[in-house]
Amino acid sequence: MKAPDGIAHAYSAYTRKKTLLFLFFLVLLAAAALLALCVGSYRLMPMQIIDTLLGRSGEAASIVVWNIRAPRIVAAVIAGWGLALAGVVIQCILNNPLGSPFTLGISHGAAFGAAFAIVVLGEGAVRGSGDNAGVIENIAVNGIYSVTLFAFLGAVLATVVIIILARIRKMAPESIILSGVALSSLFVSGTILIQYFAEDVELASIVFWTFGDVGRASWGEILLMAAVTVPATAWFFMHRWSFNALSAGEDAARSLGVNVERIRIWGMLGAAFLSAMIVSFLGVIGFLGLVAPHMARRIVGEDHRFLVPNACILGGLLLLASDTIGRTILESGALPVGVITSFMGAPLFLYLLVRGTRR
Amino acid sequence: MILSVEGITFGYRSASVLGGVSFSMERGTVSAILGVNGAGKSTLLKCINRILRPAKGVVLLDETDLHKMTQTEIARHIGYVPQKYADNRLTVFDAVLLGRKPYIKWAATKRDIEIAENAIRAMKLEKFVLRPVSELSGGEMQKVIIARALAQEPDILLLDEPTSNLDLKNQVDVMNLITGVAREKKVAVVISIHDLNLALRFAGVFLLLKNGVIRECGGKESITTRIIREVYDVDVVLGEVGGYPVAIPVGP
Structure with a gap:
């Protein structure tokens, strides 16, 4: 006979709480997005936003909402x-809490790849708009797709080095992070070297890369990012049980039927591509x-069934909050969000x- | 006959670890793999469920070649309790529910939850259900991993030194639970173990490994002072205390 307050009952209450928490963060994200649409140098009221979204507002509000803020x-x-997703996956695959695209040098590898494409391959012509040409806000790089390709190759190069060090040399988790620091430093040095030989315009383009800023993406680029982020999220969420098994150790994961090598390679490549x-x-x-x-781990725990979606939502929320702070803190313009997230x-x-590992 | 291991050979680049190991076992029995450190005990366990791929040899499960199955199919037949528990903060229930991984298509079903619950009860872990595993004691953690393996509903249970980090009470507790599982669920249990006396008390079949080769395989009668000297390089006196067989090392 099972007790009325059975284990399954307690567990289902526990998972329900976590699902509610996810929904709460989702609502919070929607509220933050609405707030972000309202605030800025041209203030809008929530009702005006709704009118604009329904196509019932004036041209000024419509431009601010559709072309600038949205x-x-x-x-x-x-x-x-996407970055939070990549972080969760890397941390699980390398079994290292300090793993992320940034700490492993993947971001710097991508920036180096981009700098290489801009200067060495001559993809660095800058186009500006009107009188503001040359102002960072209005700079965009031509040949964006070949630059993206080289950024990806740079990221993959960093990833491959990390995977080789982690797998073949069987490095300890802390050594892998130190390798990431060394790789980052190497890529930064490489980027500086390229910058040294770059012309003014190319230099401006490279600097454009090193300031993380969400304001420069066009709808087309956003669509492309979504086209990678959505299937990546689906893939990672599909394998959430495998990630849980992996966090119990490599041998344990294999004994539970996980193809560890495949998950590792695809996971790292997916995370690198996303980043x-x-x-x-x-x-x-x-x-x-x-x-x-x-x-997310502190709030919902280690279970990747809840960790993956919550980390993604929190990642979106954090970046949105950072960007909104960045563009409202200065009267004269927006601070690049990369500066805020680092601060x-x-x-x-x-x-x-x-604080340690206490939950 | 349920498990039949035939001519398993395994080696790393520089050294051979297993040199043609063969044995078989029945449902409901507890077999102990004995031998010194580096004799190949853990490697043998990992070769059985293909965590490691042996260079040669066959593992048959009721006449079916196990190594022709996928890793997921193997996981539905063999539960494995590794020597070390990777520190993570899954709750006890989630950690045990992981044992259902080979069966779960998308989400855990009611049946999966029920089986995990039964495994938790079998290991007497009810009061820790929502606690993170990393906050438990060594003995409790070991029970969580055994519960996870039980949730796999295995025909064969492999345990790699399940008592090495436990105090005396937990050693006896864990071994009692394991033998209970073998008896009640008709699971074939294979344990690699260092403690000769625990093995003598709880196991029915003994495999004595030396340098990757089986020196002796059989029931309690196969444990003699001669074979222990040969395998461990230690002189022992075999006797009986409180109705249980014991081996006491003697000499310098």
Whole structure:
């Protein structure tokens, strides 16, 4: 006979609580997006936003919402989502809490690839718009897809080095992170070297990459990011049980029927592709892929069934909040979001380390 | 006959670890693999459920070649309890529910939850259900991993030194639970174990490995002072205390 307050009952209440928490974060994200649409140098009321979304407002409000704020809000949510997803996956695959696209040098590898394409392959012609040509906000790189390709190759190069070190040399988790630091440093040095030989215009293009900024993505680029992020999310969510098994150890995962090698390779490549795509369109956005998974882990625990979706939502929320702060804090213009995430992320991460593993 | 291992050979680049190991076992029996450190005990267990791929040899499960199955199919037949538990913060229930991984298509069904619940009860872990595994003691953690393996509903249960980090009470508890599972669920249990006395008390079949080769295989009668000296390089006195067989090392 089972007790009325059976184990299954307690467990189902526990999972229901976690599902509700996910829905709460989803609502919070929607509210944050609405708030972000309202605030800025041209203030709009929520009712005006709704009117604009329904096509019932004036031209000014319509331009502000559709051409300026909505793209950067959507870009922030997708990029934050994707970077957090990449962070969760890397942390699980490498069994290392400090793993992320940023700490492993994947972001810097992508930036180096982009710099290489811009300068060495001559993809760095800058197009500006009207009188503002030359202002960072209005710079865009021509040949964006070949630059993206090289950013991806740079990210994959970093990933392959990490996988080789982790698997063949059987390095300890902390050594892998140190290798990431060394790789980052190498890629940064490479980028500086390229910058040294670059012309003014090319230099401007490279600097454009190193400032992570969600404001520069067009709807087309946002669509491309979504086209990678959505299937990646589906794939990672489909394999959530395998990630749980992997977190119980490699031998345990194999004994539970997980094809560890396949999950590792596809997971790392997927995470690298996601990071490369985001970095190549928006620039380097530090710490987000590290902090969002840890925040989610503290709130919902290690179970990847809940960790993956919550980390993604929190990643989107964090990047959106950072960007909104960045563009409202200065009267004169927007601070690149990469600066804010690094300022916010580094102390938060130190706090997480100091607080230890207590939930 | 349920498990039949024939001529398993395994080696790393520089050294041979297993040199043609063969044995077979029945449902409901507990077999102990004995031998010194590095004799190949853990490697043999991992070769059985293909965590490691042996260079030669066949593992048959009721006449079916296990190594022609997918890893998921193998996981439906063989549960494995590794030597070390990777520190993670899954709750006890989630950790045990992982044992249903080979069966879960998309989400855990009611039946999966029920089986995990039964495994938790079998290991007497009811009061820890929603606690993170990493907050448990060594003995409790070991029980969680055994419960996870039980949730796989295996025909064969492989345990790699399940008592090595446990105190005396937990050693006896865990071994009692394992032998109970073998008896009640008719599971063939294979344990690699260092403690000769625990093995003598709880196992029915003994495999003595030395340098990757079986030196002796059989029931309690096969454990003699001569074979222990040969395998462990230690002189022992065999006797009986409180009705249980014991081996006490003697000499320098």
